[in-house]
Amino acid sequence: MVPSGGSCRNSIEHHRRLVQSVLTMTTHEERLRQKLAPETVGTTLIRAGCFLSAYELIKSEIVDKVRGFFWCGFKDLYDEEHYQRDVLSRNPKSRYRASCGWLVEMDALTSGQVKQLEAIHQHRQEIAHELPKLLIDPDFEVKTDLLVAALGCLRSLGIFWGSIDVDTDPDFDGVDVDYNEIKSGSFLLMEYLVALCGIDAVQAGAAGQTEEERVQ
Numbered sequence: 001m002v003p004s005g006g007s008c009r010n011s012i013e014h015h016r017r018l019v020q021s022v023l024t025m026t027t028h029e030e031r032l033r034q035k036l037a038p039e040t041v042g043t044t045l046i047r048a049g050c051f052l053s054a055y056e057l058i059k060s061e062i063v064d065k066v067r068g069f070f071w072c073g074f075k076d077l078y079d080e081e082h083y084q085r086d087v088l089s090r091n092p093k094s095r096y097r098a099s100c101g102w103l104v105e106m107d108a109l110t111s112g113q114v115k116q117l118e119a120i121h122q123h124r125q126e127i128a129h130e131l132p133k134l135l136i137d138p139d140f141e142v143k144t145d146l147l148v149a150a151l152g153c154l155r156s157l158g159i160f161w162g163s164i165d166v167d168t169d170p171d172f173d174g175v176d177v178d179y180n181e182i183k184s185g186s187f188l189l190m191e192y193l194v195a196l197c198g199i200d201a202v203q204a205g206a207a208g209q210t211e212e213e214r215v216q
Contacts, residue, residue: 031138043198044135046184047142048127050193054150055124057186058117059096061157066099096121108160109153116149144199151190158184 034040070083091098100117103109109117123143127134134140162182166172 019163028138032136035136035138041135044142047144047147047197048131048134050197051124051142051147051150053193054147054154054190055120057190058120058150058153058157060153061161061184061186062099062103062117063096064189065157065161066102067095086141103157103160113153113156115148116146117153120146120150142197144197146204147194147197148199151187151194152189153192154184158182158187 052070055062066087067078067083070079070087071077072079087102088095088098088099100109100114104111104114119185125144130140134142159179159182163179166175166177166179
């Protein structure tokens with residue numbers, strides 16, 4: 001009996017789907033095998049650790065140092081009135097976001113960098129709470145572009161806080177200081193971590209430049 005045209009088409013479609021399914025399974029198995037390879041697991045853990053460290057460095061530069069800016073010079077004595085009015089009032093539910101807003105107004109960060117910091121915070125949460133998934137899911141990777149962005153933010157923050165230290169330190173009176181050459185300890189550590197992750201040095205270097213340096 002000769003099969004009808006419709007039966008042939010159904011049979012061909014069935015075999016096509018079967019072949020596609022097998023190919024998909026084979027591809028997924030290969031990607032999973034690569035993901036679980038010892039060298040890949042090692043790289044993933046290093047990058048995850050570096051990302052978590054980057055967030056803590058940034059948080060300290062933003063929350064702790066903005067708070068410290070309102071220190072009155074005596075132990076545990078702060079200008080709470082101005083800190084509340086100038087910083088916390090910007091976002092009463094988040095000291096971190098409120099401090100970011102203040103830093104934008106002070107020209108320490110740009111609004112674009114604050115958006116990057118939001119993405120960094122969100123990805124930090126994903127890594128911290130879903131580390132097993134990061135190790136076994138081929139579609140879940142540490143976002144190295146955000147590590148590079150973190151480096152750029154730390155460079156900007158280091159210049160801002162460093163310039164304040166220079167301007168208020170009598171030892172620098174009469175000294176011509178290029179603020180763009182200031183590199184904080186947090187930035188230098190982050191620069192090392194980025195290199196440890198195997199991220200392209202040129203890309204990382206560009207992130208560590210100020211806007212003025214990129215224009216030149």
